[in-house]
Amino acid sequence: MLPDNVLTWIKTPYDFPQNNLTIEEIDKKIDSIILSQRNKPVEEIQTPINLKKLKYYTYYDFKQFGIIGDNSHFTDKDSAYYIDAGGQRQIFQYDNVFILSTFHAFEDELNVYATIRAFLILKNKYPFIYENLIQKTEKSPLQNSSLKKDIPNFGFLNINRYYVISIHENESKKSNATTTCYNLGYKQPLNNYWTCENNAHLIFINKNTIRNGGTYNNSNTIYNIADKKEAQIKYLFDGLIQTIVHERIHNYIANNMSLNSYLNYIRNDNSLIIGNNGDASTYTFIEEPIVTNTVNKLFQKYGGLSQEIMSYYTDLFNNTQLPNCRSYTKYDALKQKLKQLSEKVSENDERTIMTIDF
Numbered sequence: 001m002l003p004d005n006v007l008t009w010i011k012t013p014y015d016f017p018q019n020n021l022t023i024e025e026i027d028k029k030i031d032s033i034i035l036s037q038r039n040k041p042v043e044e045i046q047t048p049i050n051l052k053k054l055k056y057y058t059y060y061d062f063k064q065f066g067i068i069g070d071n072s073h074f075t076d077k078d079s080a081y082y083i084d085a086g087g088q089r090q091i092f093q094y095d096n097v098f099i100l101s102t103f104h105a106f107e108d109e110l111n112v113y114a115t116i117r118a119f120l121i122l123k124n125k126y127p128f129i130y131e132n133l134i135q136k137t138e139k140s141p142l143q144n145s146s147l148k149k150d151i152p153n154f155g156f157l158n159i160n161r162y163y164v165i166s167i168h169e170n171e172s173k174k175s176n177a178t179t180t181c182y183n184l185g186y187k188q189p190l191n192n193y194w195t196c197e198n199n200a201h202l203i204f205i206n207k208n209t210i211r212n213g214g215t216y217n218n219s220n221t222i223y224n225i226a227d228k229k230e231a232q233i234k235y236l237f238d239g240l241i242q243t244i245v246h247e248r249i250h251n252y253i254a255n256n257m258s259l260n261s262y263l264n265y266i267r268n269d270n271s272l273i274i275g276n277n278g279d280a281s282t283y284t285f286i287e288e289p290i291v292t293n294t295v296n297k298l299f300q301k302y303g304g305l306s307q308e309i310m311s312y313y314t315d316l317f318n319n320t321q322l323p324n325c326r327s328y329t330k331y332d333a334l335k336q337k338l339k340q341l342s343e344k345v346s347e348n349d350e351r352t353i354m355t356i357d358f
């Protein structure tokens with residue numbers, strides 16, 4: 001049950017009375033509100049959210065939450081641990097997006113609102129991205145395959161049904177990354193090639209990362225804004241979409257690697273670790289630069305993100321990730337293999353073979 005005033009303090013010039021409309025009518029209106037602003041930069045787009053859809057839970061044991069198939073399918077214990085480790089949660093649900101936060105304060109509600117807004121903008125401003133990274137991944141890539149009769153629990157195979165976005169101070173425990181993602185749900189390796197997993201995509205976002213404008217414990221790197229609140233708002237209304245798309249691509253790889261030799265190669269070949277001077281903390285799988293580069297290319301093509309976000313991630317790829325790859329002793333062999341597997345063999349620029357084609 002949604003308490004009074006949750007999120008309703010967030011006002012936009014496009015607000016309209018929702019009480020007498022159906023959920024579908026409200027959705028339609030919100031879609032048209034965003035569509036009418038689709039040529040604006042992302043950070044300027046203003047939209048109400050569908051308050052009739054918003055659900056709120058003050059507490060639950062995530063393992064008991066019925067979203068992830070039935071409980072017998074919740075077999076990824078590590079993920080369950082991470083979710084439970086933070087204890088009590090504020091949980092918001094908007095369609096198949098669940099947003100978890102620790103407290104119930106202005107800041108948390110703003111994070112929740114901005115996450116919902118990001119999904120709405122993806123849907124209406126970036127239909128190509130939405131179709132490929134949201135809609136298609138909610139259906140099995142094997143849907144029309146004759147294999148399906150032979151695969152147990154076909155309904156869970158390589159499908160993403162839910163998004164669980166956990167925004168918490170201690171979430172990013174593994175690395176300096178903006179987010180980390182784990183796969184929840186039914187997980188059963190069928191053999192070395194096929195896996196059943198991913199019916200929920202869990203994205204951890206460190207709250208401090210948001211406060212710092214998008215980089216872990218390192219203020220001002222993206223936006224060069226000294227004021228924390230300003231940096232937070234700038235990230236939430238601009239950079240967060242980039243973050244979600246980035247993590248969705250990692251999940252897309254997980255969902256499709258059984259069917260795509262390029263994706264299978266970049267995810268599964270452990271020889272593809274790029275590192276500096278044996279320092280494990282700098283190790284990155286080749287997947288990471290490929291995801292960064294793919295996101296960059298998508299937003300270069302479709303526009304809308306701020307110059308700061310675009311140049312931060314373009315620089316990251318060009319000046320850190322690509323040189324790291326080039327310094328890798330087996331880089332030539334790696335490039336050769338990528339070229340062989342990539343559709344874009346005719347183009348010689350290595351950036352083109354480090355891109356995922358949807």
Ligand SMILES: [Zn+2]
Nearest residue numbers: 246250288291
């Ligand atoms: Zn990543």
